[in-house]
Amino acid sequence: MKKTTGFYPSVQVDTAPVSAAGSAGGVLLTTAAEVTGLSPAMARALDGWRKPAAVHHPAKVLTDLAVTLALGGDCLADAAVIRSEADVYGPVGSEATISRTITALAADAHRVLKQVAAARRAARARAWALAGERAPTHGVTATDPLIVDLDATLITAHSDKEEAKPTFKKGFGFHPLCAFVDHGPDGTGEPLAMQLRPGNAGSNTAADHIQVTRDALKQLPGINPARPGRKVLIRTDGGGGTQEYTRWLARRGVSYSVGFTLPACLPELYRLIPAKAWQAALNADGEVREGADVVELTGLLTFRGLLSGWPAGMRVIVRRERPHPGAQLRFDDVDGYRLTAFATNTTRGQLANLELRHRRRARCEDRIRIAKDTGLRNLPLKGFAANQIWCAIVMLAADLIAWTQLIGFDAEHEARRWEPKKLRLRVFTIPAAIARHSRRILLHIKETAANADLVITAWKRLHDPAPAATAPG
Secondary structure: OOOOOOOOOOOOOOOOOOOEEOOHHHHHHHHHHHHOOHHHHHHHHOHHHOOOOOOOOHHHHHHHHHHHHHOOOOOHHHHHHHHOOHHHHOOOOOHHHHHHHHHHHHOOHHHHHHHHHHHHHHHHHHHHHHHHHHOOOOOOOOOOOEEEEEEEOOEEOOOOOOOOEEOOOOOEEEOOEEEEEEOOOOOOEEEEEEEOOEOOOOOOOHHHHHHHHHHHHHOOOOOOOOOOOOOEEEEEOHHHOOHHHHHHHHHOOOEEEEEOOOOOOHHHHHOOOOHHHOEEEEOOOOOEEEEEEEEEOHHHHHHOOOOOOOOOOOEEEEEEEOOOOOOOOOOOOEOOEEEEEEEEOOOOOOHHHHHHHHHOOHHHHHHHHHHHHHHHOOOOOOOHHHHHHHHHHHHHHHHHHHHHHHHHOOOOOHHHHOOHHHHHHHHHOOOEEEEEEOOEEEEEEOOOOOOHHHHHHHHHHHHOOHHHOOOOO
16 A cells, blocks of 8 residues: 655546536626626627627627636736637637737727616616615714725836836826726725826826716715715815815815825924824724824814815814834924824714725725736727727726625625635636536535535525516615
């Protein structure tokens, strides 16, 4: 008898014509595309770009690429992963077909992106209706608004691509501005809009923030994009803290919470603040944070005439905290404190709660990191218009993942908050055997798979979400 000295069993490997699927969990993504109506909406939106003799509809090509990115791909060639599993993903175009389709759509990118956005909005409305009480718009009020986060990020270009420019961080590439709807602490989020910009685009360009906000508001079901009302909160960092942008937000009647650049005379103003005016700040869990305080500075700034040109009713709230041990000190630190500020038109609520709400915009950075893990890290195409199409595909992929979690998983289950990396490891790449019965394809999930029950439950919920289906508030 031969003794085994290694850690793992010794196996022989070959290929065989077996009926099996290596990424069977991806059926949740394709199911989400069908039950939300994304597939037919995309087909209607892009029907005008389908050639008479074409085998693969442009909408199917884009949706296949979105599924590929959701499964972990990052270029057109990675569609080979789902092409090899036609029983699960249907017929998938060849690399040449995909490339020709992207080129054709990029030639009319402005109209294509507008049609894709309309299809995404229709599918989002259906997804949120199926989610019922778990929908982001359920129960929103002026005091508990739906939050839309804006933030920009840098994408490095490793080759010469159209409109790739030097960035303010001494890199080279692109500087897209993104908008996401926040699902709150019980979920993740969804991309609403993404404006691809050259690398040298400004961080605080008001025109770009206004356009992205317009596009994002159009994506919200049940919301009038012209007059969203205080039930929608626009939240952004100092890049959106410009007079032009805040005045535009105020004219739309929307709530806002934006970063605010403090004036050069801050040290003088700081010493005018009574010690008793400072209130304790809060940690992310809502507990008092030792050594951090907040105060409203609106009165002093108004008295000094420093809020001239800003919208009426705007409040400026300042947070102070001593830098962490080892942190780099700054010239604008005052009496050893690091001072930051934001502006808001919210009139109710404790200062500490408003400051905590603003600081939670850091979740937007998580959404951007997730988008980069779903195809945004590298723009693989040379043309700028083609990469705009790619950004739309990235948003489709993120939508499919978010809707799968929103409809398929219980709000209390940790999978509702899993990021794509963990979903791919535990759900999307789960193995299955393929069988056929009565002209139907059956996927037999491996019974001993770690999350087989989670996949089955999600699949059933996606096909029968009726118990939770109510119109979003």
